[in-house]
Amino acid sequence: MSSSLDPRLANARVAPKRGVRLSWSDPRFRNIVFQILIVSAVALAIWYLAYNTQRNLDIQHVATGFGFLNRTAGIPIGEALIPYDPSINTYGRAIVVGLFNTLKVAVIGIVLSTILGTIIGISRLSKNWLISKITAVYVETLRDIPVLLQLLLWYTVLQTLPAPRQAINIGDAVFLSNRGLKMPLLIWQDAHWWALVAFVAGAVGTFAWNRTALRKRDETGEKPAVWPAALGLMVALPALVWAALGAPFTIEYPALRGFNFTGGGVVSPEYFALLIGLSVYTSAYIAEIVRSGIQAVPSGQWEAAGALGLRQSAILRLIVLPQATRVIIPPMTSQYLNITKNSSLAVAIGFQDVVSLSQTTLNQTGQAIEGIAIVMVVFLSISLSISLFMNWYNARIALTER
Amino acid sequence: MTPPANNTAASIHLPVASRDRPPRSVYGPMAWMRANLFGGWLSSGVTILLGYLIVRGAVGFFDWGFLNAVWTVPTLPNGNPDPATCRALRGAGACWAAVGDKWRFMLFGRYPFDEQWRPAICIALFLGLYIVSAMRQFWRKELALIWVAVLGAIGLLMWGGVFGLSYVPQDIWGGLPITLILATFGLAFAFPLAVLVALGRRSTQMPAVKLICVLYVELIRGVPLVALLFMSSVMLPLFLPTGVNIDKLLRAQIAIILFVGAYVAEVVRGGLQALPRGQAEAADALGLSYWHKTMKITLPQALRLVIPPLVNTFIGFFKDTSLVLIIGIFDLLTSGKTAMSDPTWQGSSTEIYIVMAIIYFAFCYAMSTYSRSVERKLDSAHNR
Numbered sequence: 001m002s003s004s005l006d007p008r009l010a011n012a013r014v015a016p017k018r019g020v021r022l023s024w025s026d027p028r029f030r031n032i033v034f035q036i037l038i039v040s041a042v043a044l045a046i047w048y049l050a051y052n053t054q055r056n057l058d059i060q061h062v063a064t065g066f067g068f069l070n071r072t073a074g075i076p077i078g079e080a081l082i083p084y085d086p087s088i089n090t091y092g093r094a095i096v097v098g099l100f101n102t103l104k105v106a107v108i109g110i111v112l113s114t115i116l117g118t119i120i121g122i123s124r125l126s127k128n129w130l131i132s133k134i135t136a137v138y139v140e141t142l143r144d145i146p147v148l149l150q151l152l153l154w155y156t157v158l159q160t161l162p163a164p165r166q167a168i169n170i171g172d173a174v175f176l177s178n179r180g181l182k183m184p185l186l187i188w189q190d191a192h193w194w195a196l197v198a199f200v201a202g203a204v205g206t207f208a209w210n211r212t213a214l215r216k217r218d219e220t221g222e223k224p225a226v227w228p229a230a231l232g233l234m235v236a237l238p239a240l241v242w243a244a245l246g247a248p249f250t251i252e253y254p255a256l257r258g259f260n261f262t263g264g265g266v267v268s269p270e271y272f273a274l275l276i277g278l279s280v281y282t283s284a285y286i287a288e289i290v291r292s293g294i295q296a297v298p299s300g301q302w303e304a305a306g307a308l309g310l311r312q313s314a315i316l317r318l319i320v321l322p323q324a325t326r327v328i329i330p331p332m333t334s335q336y337l338n339i340t341k342n343s344s345l346a347v348a349i350g351f352q353d354v355v356s357l358s359q360t361t362l363n364q365t366g367q368a369i370e371g372i373a374i375v376m377v378v379f380l381s382i383s384l385s386i387s388l389f390m391n392w393y394n395a396r397i398a399l400t401e402r
Numbered sequence: 403m404t405p406p407a408n409n410t411a412a413s414i415h416l417p418v419a420s421r422d423r424p425p426r427s428v429y430g431p432m433a434w435m436r437a438n439l440f441g442g443w444l445s446s447g448v449t450i451l452l453g454y455l456i457v458r459g460a461v462g463f464f465d466w467g468f469l470n471a472v473w474t475v476p477t478l479p480n481g482n483p484d485p486a487t488c489r490a491l492r493g494a495g496a497c498w499a500a501v502g503d504k505w506r507f508m509l510f511g512r513y514p515f516d517e518q519w520r521p522a523i524c525i526a527l528f529l530g531l532y533i534v535s536a537m538r539q540f541w542r543k544e545l546a547l548i549w550v551a552v553l554g555a556i557g558l559l560m561w562g563g564v565f566g567l568s569y570v571p572q573d574i575w576g577g578l579p580i581t582l583i584l585a586t587f588g589l590a591f592a593f594p595l596a597v598l599v600a601l602g603r604r605s606t607q608m609p610a611v612k613l614i615c616v617l618y619v620e621l622i623r624g625v626p627l628v629a630l631l632f633m634s635s636v637m638l639p640l641f642l643p644t645g646v647n648i649d650k651l652l653r654a655q656i657a658i659i660l661f662v663g664a665y666v667a668e669v670v671r672g673g674l675q676a677l678p679r680g681q682a683e684a685a686d687a688l689g690l691s692y693w694h695k696t697m698k699i700t701l702p703q704a705l706r707l708v709i710p711p712l713v714n715t716f717i718g719f720f721k722d723t724s725l726v727l728i729i730g731i732f733d734l735l736t737s738g739k740t741a742m743s744d745p746t747w748q749g750s751s752t753e754i755y756i757v758m759a760i761i762y763f764a765f766c767y768a769m770s771t772y773s774r775s776v777e778r779k780l781d782s783a784h785n786r
Contacts, residue, residue: 028607035610042614056640128445129438130452144766145759146721149735153755160752335683341626348728355628368636372629380624 052129053369060366068365069095075360077352091361098357099378103352105274105343106382110336112279117286122316124291135287142284148345151277155349160270164261175254175261181272182254185265191245195238202233209233270351274343282339290330293324325397333390337383344379352377412655470495474502485746500750501757504741508754511576511737517568519578520559527552527559536772549590556583572649576732580762584723584733588658589666589716595659596666601696603667604674605622615667622664627725630657635729654726662719669711673704710780713773717766724762734758 004293020028057064069092077087081100084093124135142150159178162168167177175182178363186192209229217223254261305315346353352360355375423429441445476482488497509525510518526591531552534540540548560579563569603613604609622630634657639647677700685695705712725737732740738747738758742751 035608038608039610039614053637053640056644059644127438127441128449130449134452134456140770141763144717144721144761144763144770146724148724148727149755149759152735152739153752153759154752156755222408242687276645306544316442344626344628345725345728347628355626359632362632362636368640369549372633372637375629375632376621376625379626379629380621383624 005266008009021158046239062366064367064369067369068361068367068370073361075357075364077357079271079352085189091365094357095354095361095374098352098354101346101351102340102343102353102355102378102382105346105351106272106340107109107283109275109278109339109343112275113282113286113335113339114332116279118282120283120287121290122294125294139284139287142281143288147277147281147342148174148348149346150281150351151273154277155269155273158273159394164256167256173253177261178269179261180265180269181267182261183267184251184253185266187248187250187252189248191242191248194245198238198241199234202235202237205233206230218259268351270346271348272350274346274351278339278342278345282335282342283339285335289328289335290324293328294320296327322397326394329390329394333394335388336386336390340382340386341379423657451543459519467496468495472497472499483746485748488747488750491697496753497747497750498753500747501753504744504747504754505757507577508734508738508758509577509740511580511732511740512574513576514568514570514574515551517562517570520562520567520570521577524556524559524579525582527556528579528586529587553587553590558739572651575651577737578734580726580731581720581723581735583651583656584655584726585716585720587655588662588719588723591659592662592666595663596670597701599663600670600674601701603671619664619667622661623668625723627657628722628728631729633657646705650729650731654729654731658719658723661722662715664720666712668716669708670704672711673708674700676707677704701721707780710773713776714770715768717773718764719722720769721762734761 073091073094080097113160126132162177164177167175213224344355347356358371439449510521599615602611634653638653685699727736
């Protein structure tokens with residue numbers, strides 16, 4: 001046991017330190033021998049596998065190394081966040097496109113499932129019998145059906161939507177068909193970038209003003225209003241910048257040409273199914289986490305806040321949720337990691353994420369080890385960044401104990 | 403969120419002699435509805451809206467699934483079913499005839515039709531094994547023997563080749579038995595591995611072993627199962643000496659064992675950590691060796707503590723076995739998807755998905771109910 005010693009034992013006589021004896025009866029000697037044995041067994045196994053791999057690769061005449069990343073890919077990719085052309089661009093770029101697609105699913109999925117899960121988790125504790133029962137059924141059903149089956153089912157449902165010619169038409173602007181969701185798209189110009197920059201600057205300014213306001217409240221007991229500054233900095237300032245640059249505003253509407261739509265933005269059925277499926281599935285888990293987090297707050301907190309005259313919603317927002325957050329964060333982190341890892345199920349419904357594109361690369365080039373290594377590195381770094389961020393957040397909100 | 407408000411009125415002091423029934427406003431279905439469905443404007447509005455949506459949804463589903471559904475179809479002269487009545491529905495009703503025609507394929511895959519009683523018995527054996535393992539009076543060492551015997555019997559039944567059973571090669575097995583095999587063998591092999599890894603990760607005196615265990619757990623938990631399955635199907639053949647080939651199912655099984663092992667190891671480690679330190683110290687003071695201490699004192703208590711999270715982990719990866727679809731192994735989900743691709747039953751995939759979802763749900767719901775009941779028992783044993 002390597003625990004710190006009791007302070008009362010500070011002056012006690014301690015057995016003199018002895019070196020390791022080369023005898024089987026010395027536990028430290030035994031430990032060292034066991035460790036050497038186990039480590040060499042593991043090393044031997046790894047060496048054996050590596051040796052076999054090398055031989056097999058030699059026989060198949062597969063060159064190792066990441067040189068293939070610079071070759072022209074020729075993989076058609078349906079949706080890419082960065083410009084990509086299969087006839088020019090390389091495998092490396094194809095995999096980067098996949099990485100962006102994975103992140104697109106993971107980030108938006110995390111946001112959606114957190115919102116949905118929190119609403120459902122709070123509703124499950126509602127006094128209204130109907131709400132609490134329905135949310136309980138929602139959670140139980142979704143948690144007990146494999147996520148892959150749910151994804152496939154969503155995808156099938158989206159495929160049974162009408163063809164583009166009979167698309168569900170919402171105000172001649174949004175069209176829902178089996179080719180996905182088409183919607184009007186703002187033509188993005190330089191002025192919009194500057195407005196965005198202004199918005200970010202405004203948000204930072206509002207945040208700083210809020211900090212000052214909170215400090216003033218601590219000093220004087222009165223909190224200066226924050227919303228005028230927020231309105232001015234985050235709405236008026238970007239609008240002014242945009243207007244000063246000529247207020248460009250062109251919207252491209254989708255239009256039916258032949259058998260499909262052209263123009264406008266599109267959410268592909270694959271992405272749509274993946275996003276809905278993952279968010280709904282994960283929201284069931286998040287709902288349970290939120291519910292147990294709220295229940296972990298002692299009922300005395302509710303009663304004390306009620307005695308102070310706070311309304312239900314204010315108690316929940318100001319007293320209970322901040323305390324529940326401490327219980328919620330660690331399991332929430334693992335759900336965020338799960339949704340990120342589950343985004344690799346994209347491969348089953350044909351959305352091209354990093355796993356799917358690495359797999360295609362691997363099949364075309366035969367570079368199995370490199371392909372798998374890329375996937376491992378990508379996911380390990382995403383997992384690690386989410387864990388680090390959540391640990392930082394957890395440490396920040398942790399209860400400071402005496 | 404707060405204690406129900408309807409008992410405030412009930413605590414009005416009435417004379418003892420009064421034997422009248424409580425007034426309608428605090429007792430009976432109307433009072434219950436007032437308190438639980440129509441407590442305030444917002445609550446009433448939500449109740450009415452939700453009620454409307456539920457009724458509409460239920461009526462729609464009833465129309466689709468029962469009223470307009472086609473349960474059987476006539477048989478064509480050539481012996482094949484005639485899906486014309488199903489096609490005529492155009493999605494207005496369910497075509498359960500598709501499930502009726504395909505259910506044996508969904509459950510048993512491409513296993514020879516006349517021999518399908520064998521996988522059926524295997525499913526029953528698996529169910530029996532789960533039920534026996536769930537009962538407390540069987541939690542003893544003999545249970546391990548029962549597992550070995552039953553798993554052996556299942557292998558015998560599936561492969562055959564002895565006792566007059568015809569030999570069925572592994573690559574035409576399919577359906578639910580494959581799902582159960584992947585999950586059960588996965589757990590059976592991952593569990594000992596997980597216990598060793600958990601002990602290694604807790605080890606204070608063997609830093610090298612601890613490092614290996616930490617690396618294993620974190621590497622596996624950091625990557626998705628899909629990547630591990632790809633890895634097993636692509637890289638395992640490279641790892642083995644030239645000429646040695648192992649089949650697809652075994653490769654997926656190895657990936658699943660490694661995957662589950664890492665997660666179960668974390669669960670077991672949680673149990674070991676939750677155990678009061680005094681237990682291990684007392685064992686040390688008695689002069690027990692490490693293995694005696696572990697096998698007789700700490701591990702049995704820790705495992706008992708982690709039964710509920712262990713069952714939850716098992717539920718999780720029971721569902722995750724469906725991912726083998728991606729590398730083309732014929733489990734329940736793959737069989738269902740293959741059944742859907744039959745041109746005769748084009749457009750009936752929703753029905754087949756629903757049936758598969760019900761099968762998965764039945765297994766997972768049973769397990770999660772069980773896990774909750776064990777948790778309650780453990781809690782009450784703790785709070786005595």
